[in-house]
Amino acid sequence: MLRVAAVQPSSLAAELGIEPGTELLAINGRELADFLDFEFLSADEAFLLHVRTPAGEEIEFDIERPEGLPFGITLEPPQILRCANRCDFCFVDGNPDGARKALFIRDDDYRLSFRHGNFATLTNLRPRDVDRIIEYRLSPLYVSVHATDPEIRRRLLRNPKAPAVLEQMAMFAEHGIRFHTQIVVVPGVNDGPVLERSLADLYAMGERVLTAAVVPVALTAHSKLDLVRALTPAEAAAAVDEVERWSSRARRERGEGWVYGSDELYLDAGRPLPPAEAYDGFPQAENGVGAVRYLQQLIAEGRRGLRDMAGRRALVCTGTAMARLMPPILQAVSEATGAVFDLAVLENGYFGSSVTTAGLLPGRAFLDALRGKSAYDLALLPAEAVSDAGVFVDDVSLAEVEAEAPMPVLPSYHFTDALGAERAA
Numbered sequence: 385m386l387r388v389a390a391v392q393p394s395s396l397a398a399e400l401g402i403e404p405g406t407e408l409l410a411i412n413g414r415e416l417a418d419f420l421d422f423e424f425l426s427a428d429e430a431f432l433l434h435v436r437t438p439a440g441e442e443i444e445f446d447i448e449r450p451e452g453l454p455f456g457i458t459l460e461p462p463q464i465l466r467c468a469n470r471c472d473f474c475f476v477d478g479n480p481d482g483a484r485k486a487l488f489i490r491d492d493d494y495r496l497s498f499r500h501g502n503f504a505t506l507t508n509l510r511p512r513d514v515d516r517i518i519e520y521r522l523s524p525l526y527v528s529v530h531a532t533d534p535e536i537r538r539r540l541l542r543n544p545k546a547p548a549v550l551e552q553m554a555m556f557a558e559h560g561i562r563f564h565t566q567i568v569v570v571p572g573v574n575d576g577p578v579l580e581r582s583l584a585d586l587y588a589m590g591e592r593v594l595t596a597a598v599v600p601v602a603l604t605a606h607s608k609l610d611l612v613r614a615l616t617p618a619e620a621a622a623a624v625d626e627v628e629r630w631s632s633r634a635r636r637e638r639g640e641g642w643v644y645g646s647d648e649l650y651l652d653a654g655r656p657l658p659p660a661e662a663y664d665g666f667p668q669a670e671n672g673v674g675a676v677r678y679l680q681q682l683i684a685e686g687r688r689g690l691r692d693m694a695g696r697r698a699l700v701c702t703g704t705a706m707a708r709l710m711p712p713i714l715q716a717v718s719e720a721t722g723a724v725f726d727l728a729v730l731e732n733g734y735f736g737s738s739v740t741t742a743g744l745l746p747g748r749a750f751l752d753a754l755r756g757k758s759a760y761d762l763a764l765l766p767a768e769a770v771s772d773a774g775v776f777v778d779d780v781s782l783a784e785v786e787a788e789a790p791m792p793v794l795p796s797y798h799f800t801d802a803l804g805a806e807r808a809a
């Protein structure tokens with residue numbers, strides 16, 4: 385069921401009298417299953433929209449809307465499609481008891497892959513999903529390939545029914561679909577020659593595979609450590625070498641690197657991160673691929689818009705992954721604002737110290753880090769650690785952290801969003 389969560393004031397939907405709670409039933413007689421149906425079927429300038437009001441009345445609107453005018457509604461979040469796999473390295477198994485409920489959802493949703501760049505395995509597609517991907521031309525899709533060898537991939541996903549991913553991608557590619565791909569490297573399973581073959585297969589798909597990212601398996605103290613382990617530095621270095629062999633070839637033959645190692649892979653290998661230009665515009669920065677260089681670039685570009693904070697002191701909280709990489713970033717922010725930025729590197733006591741990314745730090749870690757730090761005028765927290773509902777992975781809310789901290793607290797993705805001239809703290 386597709387229901388309206390909010391209506392923007394003075395919008396077309398508001399003029400029609402659509403209100404929160406209204407069910408959107410059909411457009412031009414076609415039933416609406418989810419936001420994709422609504423977005424694609426309402427793209428025309430004129431359409432018939434069949435709704436049921438919260439009072440139960442069914443109405444059909446004959447809508448004409450000038451091109452580009454938004455309809456003005458926010459839909460209730462979709463029912464997430466669940467995953468059909470049982471990977472040994474699944475992040476869900478790595479959650480401690482009591483983690484935020486959403487972290488226990490094994491989502492594998494091609495719709496969110498298209499809309500938000502979430503990676504999907506395409507192993508749970510029903511025939512009608514395949515039809516929709518083709519009909520709506522959902523491109524690019526973000527696909528977790530892991531291994532192109534069907535048997536090895538089935539083993540990785542613990543799913544004997546997983547279809548052969550190359551065949552699936554080739555079929556979609558015939559309909560104009562393009563792909564960003566990722567390979568999560570599990571030592572002894574899909575590294576070494578398997579990784580080499582996977583990259584060769586993906587490269588052979590030509591322009592249909594836009595990018596490939598190689599990411600080390602991420603485990604926590606709660607993962608199935610009897611079944612899967614992290615890469616050793618030597619294994620990570622071998623994966624980096626493989627990535628760089630292919631990226632050199634791609635740059636020579638196609639003008640772009642095409643395959644990129646994640647920041648974590650370089651850190652695990654003890655190798656320096658490639659320069660910003662090696663990421664070709666950062667197509668997978670949200671996947672932790674070039675995220676550090678992306679951040680540095682944003683700060684450099686946004687310097688002029690940062691406010692004057694001379695004489696002030698700020699505390700920047702982050703996870704251990706960024707600890708080594710932060711000093712030059714903080715130096716740049718400090719020069720741009722005149723403030724002193726100190727770094728608080730927080731261990732993840734919730735998932736275990738092997739989880740180093742800032743986005744998975746629990747609220748309790750911030751409460752502990754900020755308590756008693758009254759010498760600071762401001763604290764910056766990684767915004768990616770806070771959900772849309774304003775809570776951390778352990779269900780501690782941002783409001784609780786703000787209430788207990790002795791200084792103003794700002795979530796920030798890249799400093800320039802929190803320290804712009806118009807923000808005050």
Ligand code: SF4
Pocket residue numbers: 467468469470471473474475476489490491492505541
């Ligand atoms: S694909 Fe694997 S890692 Fe992703 S949700 Fe499913 S079981 Fe977990």
